[in-house]
Amino acid sequence: MNLEKLNRYLEIKDKIGGWITPGAAELFAWVDQIQRREGISGNLFEIGVHHGKTSILLAYMADSVKERLGVCDVFDRVEKNVTNSGRGDREIFLDHFMTYVGNPSFLKIFGKSSSELLLDELGTGYRFFHIDGGHSEEEVFGDLCLADSALLERGIIAIDDYFNEIWPGVSEGVCRFMIERPGKLVPVAIGFNKILFSKPSQQKWYVEQLLATGWRTFFRAFDPDTKLRELFGVETLVYIVPWRASLWKRISSRFKLLIGGFETS
Numbered sequence: 172m173n174l175e176k177l178n179r180y181l182e183i184k185d186k187i188g189g190w191i192t193p194g195a196a197e198l199f200a201w202v203d204q205i206q207r208r209e210g211i212s213g214n215l216f217e218i219g220v221h222h223g224k225t226s227i228l229l230a231y232m233a234d235s236v237k238e239r240l241g242v243c244d245v246f247d248r249v250e251k252n253v254t255n256s257g258r259g260d261r262e263i264f265l266d267h268f269m270t271y272v273g274n275p276s277f278l279k280i281f282g283k284s285s286s287e288l289l290l291d292e293l294g295t296g297y298r299f300f301h302i303d304g305g306h307s308e309e310e311v312f313g314d315l316c317l318a319d320s321a322l323l324e325r326g327i328i329a330i331d332d333y334f335n336e337i338w339p340g341v342s343e344g345v346c347r348f349m350i351e352r353p354g355k356l357v358p359v360a361i362g363f364n365k366i367l368f369s370k371p372s373q374q375k376w377y378v379e380q381l382l383a384t385g386w387r388t389f390f391r392a393f394d395p396d397t398k399l400r401e402l403f404g405v406e407t408l409v410y411i412v413p414w415r416a417s418l419w420k421r422i423s424s425r426f427k428l429l430i431g432g433f434e435t436s
């Protein structure tokens with residue numbers, strides 16, 4: 172995804188309900204740019220759609236002629252949303268998709284629990300897989316097993332909320348995967364409430380590429396610092412948002428809410 176497309180997404184993103192920070196959108200766009208530059212082509216997938224905030228970013232990342240975007244959500248089968256993480260809505264999602272993407276010919280929707288998804292119906296060869304569905308240990312472990320089986324050797328898995336203390340099941344599910352499936356995946360980068368994983372053979376390459384010339388042009392929202400920190404035995408890239416920038420963002424968004432409150436009252 173080039174910068175022009177990323178900017179277009181950042182402009183419309185706040186019109187869609189859901190959760191992705193500008194920094195995370197920039198990180199996904201940068202990974203997409205790296206994969207395209209290297210000729211890594213494949214499908215994209217998201218578990219946990221809600222209203223499509225991230226699915227639409229993935230749609231912008233996909234080459235709609237050659238690649239497919241798959242999304243899975245329980246939608247109105249709310250009894251399957253056991254952790255009450257978000258509330259998927261197929262109509263709202265499709266409405267956003269038509270408004271901000273258009274032609275849905277490359278989109279495939281799986282309206283069910285990810286625990287019912289079969290590798291056979293997904294196929295393999297995914298270059299980008301985002302996990303943000305059920306947030307229990309069991310669900311995250313299952314989603315990660317599926318993503319790992321569907322992933323290209325050179326693909327990336329992104330997981331939401333791994334370091335978010337509100338959702339401890341996410342880190343528990345990932346840690347279970349690392350213990351029970353050793354050597355399958357390793358962390359590449361941490362930042363903006365996401366953690367990225369790759370196959371071990373690609374980890375060093377991705378870290379180098381993420382730090383290659385030009386990376387800062389993709390990260391305009393917070394101008395992060397970077398560090399390398401060991402996690403699960405490998406040097407993992409960590410994006411650090413200067414506290415002043417993040418504090419200022421928080422104050423200004425509270426201020427906007429307050430002004431909005433005055434305007435509507």
Ligand SMILES: C[S@@+](CC[C@H](N)C(=O)[O-])C[C@H]1O[C@@H](n2cnc3c(N)ncnc32)[C@H](O)[C@@H]1O
Nearest residue numbers: 189190219221225244245257259284285304305
């Ligand atoms: C945190 S929200 C997803 C946010 C979304 N990725 C975004 O960009 O805003 C979690 C979503 O996962 C869905 N969900 C919950 N449990 C699920 C499961 N077991 N399988 C598939 N989807 C699930 C919920 O309906 C909800 O829409």
